Amino acid sequence: MNHNRFLLGNTALLLLAAAFYAGHAKAADLAQGKKLYEANCFACHDSSIHTRKETIIHSLSALKKRVQFCESMNKLGWSDKQKDDVVAYLNGAFYKFK
Numbered sequence: 857m858n859h860n861r862f863l864l865g866n867t868a869l870l871l872l873a874a875a876f877y878a879g880h881a882k883a884a885d886l887a888q889g890k891k892l893y894e895a896n897c898f899a900c901h902d903s904s905i906h907t908r909k910e911t912i913i914h915s916l917s918a919l920k921k922r923v924q925f926c927e928s929m930n931k932l933g934w935s936d937k938q939k940d941d942v943v944a945y946l947n948g949a950f951y952k953f954k
């Protein structure tokens with residue numbers, strides 16, 4: 857009985873941790889996004905553009921569209937996963953949309 861309880865408790869904790877992680881990272885890889893961004897996106901602007909007062913980004917969907925647009929202007933040929941990673945990084949580090 858005690859042993860079962862221990863297992864149940866641990867499973868619940870794991871599930872909680874997984875839900876917490878998924879809720880925050882949404883399966884995108886922020887560290888990878890940061891690397892991609894810093895290696896490919898500084899040609900025209902640095903990251904201070906994301907905290908400028910007159911930001912043109914007012915929603916997560918606008919951020920996705922903008923990353924898509926800047927990525928295609930730069931002809932990087934990123935996969936959807938790579939774009940998602942960069943969106944997740946920029947949102948986590950600067951925009952913080954829910």
Ligand code: HEC
Nearest residue numbers: 896897899900905906911912913922923926927929930942
């Ligand atoms: C070819 C030049 C160029 C490159 C390369 C570029 N950008 Fe941009 N980006 C711009 C310009 C210009 C603006 C400002 C547009 C405006 O003010 O209307 C901008 C603005 C942005 C914004 C909005 C900033 C804000 O909060 O107002 C985001 C987000 C962004 N870029 C992401 C990226 C990402 C991600 C990459 C790399 C894939 C990238 N950019 C590479 C030209 C570029």
